[in-house]
Amino acid sequence: MVLLVLATANLAFAAPRVPSATVVRTRPPLACLETSTYEHDGWRLAFRRKAAAAGHENDPPLLLVHPVGIGLSSWFWKRFIAEWQGGEVFAPDLIGCGQLGDSWDPDERGLFLPLDWVRGCEALWREHIQRPCVVVTQGGLAPVGAVLASREADNWRGSLAVAGLVLASPPTWQDMTVAKPVAEVERNYAFLRTPLGGASVALLENRAAIRFFSNLFLFEEEADAAWLDEACADCSAAVRAPVLAFNAGLLSARDYSAELCNTYTPTLVLSGTTDKREADRRLYASQMLSCRLGSVRGCNVLPWESPRETCNAVRAFVAGLSA
Numbered sequence: 529m530v531l532l533v534l535a536t537a538n539l540a541f542a543a544p545r546v547p548s549a550t551v552v553r554t555r556p557p558l559a560c561l562e563t564s565t566y567e568h569d570g571w572r573l574a575f576r577r578k579a580a581a582a583g584h585e586n587d588p589p590l591l592l593v594h595p596v597g598i599g600l601s602s603w604f605w606k607r608f609i610a611e612w613q614g615g616e617v618f619a620p621d622l623i624g625c626g627q628l629g630d631s632w633d634p635d636e637r638g639l640f641l642p643l644d645w646v647r648g649c650e651a652l653w654r655e656h657i658q659r660p661c662v663v664v665t666q667g668g669l670a671p672v673g674a675v676l677a678s679r680e681a682d683n684w685r686g687s688l689a690v691a692g693l694v695l696a697s698p699p700t701w702q703d704m705t706v707a708k709p710v711a712e713v714e715r716n717y718a719f720l721r722t723p724l725g726g727a728s729v730a731l732l733e734n735r736a737a738i739r740f741f742s743n744l745f746l747f748e749e750e751a752d753a754a755w756l757d758e759a760c761a762d763c764s765a766a767v768r769a770p771v772l773a774f775n776a777g778l779l780s781a782r783d784y785s786a787e788l789c790n791t792y793t794p795t796l797v798l799s800g801t802t803d804k805r806e807a808d809r810r811l812y813a814s815q816m817l818s819c820r821l822g823s824v825r826g827c828n829v830l831p832w833e834s835p836r837e838t839c840n841a842v843r844a845f846v847a848g849l850s851a
Contacts, residue, residue, distance in 0.1 A: 561609065561619075565629065568651035569644075574628035575620040575652055576602050578609050587615030588691050588846055589657050591649060593665040593672050594622065595829075596774040598732055599759030601626030601767070604666065606758070608831035611839045614846065618657060622672075623648050624770040631766040634721070634773075641778055646675045650684045660691035662846055666831060668779055670698035674787040677795075686793070692849050693795045694842055697803060697828045699779065701811035704788065708780030717776035729771060733763040748802045748827040755832060788816055795819040796845045798838070800826035 561576040580587060590612070594604045602619040603626075609617055622645045624632030632639060639645075649672065653661065665673035677690040698704065719725045731737070738759045742751035795816055799806040801823050813819050822841050826833035 563628065564656075566652060566655050568623075568648050571623055571648070572630045573620060573623065573648055573652070574602075574626055575618055575656075576605075576609070577619075577656070578612065578617040580616045581613040584614045585616075588849065589616040589618060589659065589661040590614070590842070591653065591657065591661045591663045591676075592617065592619040593649065593663065593669045594619065594625070595667040595669055596622065596625060596770050598729070598771055599738060599762045601762050603758045603762065604829075605831055607835040608838060611835040612842075613839075614843055616657075618652060618661075620649060620652050622669075622770070625767055627762060627764070627767070632769045634769050639773070641773060642669075642671050642675065645669075645672050646679065649676060650679075650689075653689055654683070660689060662692040662694065662842070662849070663690050664694040664696065664831075664842060665698070667697050667828065668699060668774070670695045670704065671779060671782070671784055671787075674704075674784050674791070677793040678787040678791045687791070690793050692845060693791075693793050694798060694845060695795065695812075696798045696830050696838065697800060697805075698797060698809065698812075700805050700808035701815065702808065703780065705783055705785040706780075707783045708777060710781050713777050713781040717773060717778075720772040720776055726768070726772070729768060729775070730765070733768075735760050738763075746828045747833060748800065748825070749833075785815075788812070790817075792817055794845075794849060796822055796841070798822045798824065798830060798841055800824065800828060800830055800833070802827045 561578055563574065563576055565572055565574050567573070592602070592605045592608070594600060594602045602621045605619045609619065621629050623629075623639060663673045663676050673693050673695060677686045677693045679686045720729065732741070735756055739751055739756055742755065742759075795812070795818060797809050797812045797819060799809055799821070806823065810821065813821050824830055824834050824837040824841055826837075830838045
């Protein structure tokens with residue numbers, strides 16, 4: 529389960545855009561959340577919503593971007609959302625992820641990543657959020673947050689739509705700003721798309737493998753039973769394609785320094801106290817126009833490991849936006 533080691537860049541994979549049949553999979557909704565769907569560019573996409581707490585109806589909503597990896601989707605935010613007492617919360621499943629929306633078959637329809645994931649979040653904002661929000665990303669999906677905050681297009685003004693940006697356990701500054709050769713990333717992806725590559729990923733879709741790699745890369749202590757239950761429930765061949773693209777190393781094929789250095793959006797970079805990459809994230813604060821660093825107990829999956837402390841850090845950040 530190489531869960532959060534690599535992410536995505538603006539590369540197109542793998543087939544030309546053609547209409548695909550809608551494949552709807554069912555799974556019980558997350559506790560304490562409303563589960564809904566919306567349409568974007570021919571995709572049926574799912575999202576979870578939690579209403580604002582009493583007295584916080586006018587607070588900026590949160591848009592939570594889940595990590596991509598074996599068994600991961602918007603359930604990742606379950607503990608954080610349960611703990612959150614503030615403005616409205618929206619947690620979408622990115623295109624091809626989770627069991628509630630359409631699956632992605634690269635042989636039927638290509639994706640341009642991470643831009644298509646960004647556009648899916650923008651569509652959710654236009655249809656349901658409709659006011660300045662705070663984007664919170666986890667791990668290797670930091671590029672989605674950076675692009676959401678900085679992108680200016682005919683139907684999207686990131687400077688107006690995103691009031692604040694929280695990057696929880698993002699890649700190091702160097703990983704976000706030094707591009708890896710596209711040929712290398714394409715070679716990785718081509719291998720993972722072979723029967724051997726796909727089989728190697730499929731072998732990791734079991735509880736023992738998820739526990740091993742979670743303990744190795746993600747947790748300060750051991751992964752708990754609830755984490756393993758959720759991850760195992762979200763494993764299937766239907767949601768494997770985004771994992772293959774993610775683990776091909778697409779993040780490294782793109783330099784995000786323009787998005788990071790030219791945005792005035794206030795940004796919080798949050799690290800776990802036992803995350804060895806914390807020191808290598810200090811450049812975010814010195815290179816970005818409006819960025820500060822923070823830390824909470826934990827390692828690499830702070831919203832799950834330390835939901836209360838993470839909520840407190842995000843709540844203080846949100847309060848500072850209007851101070």
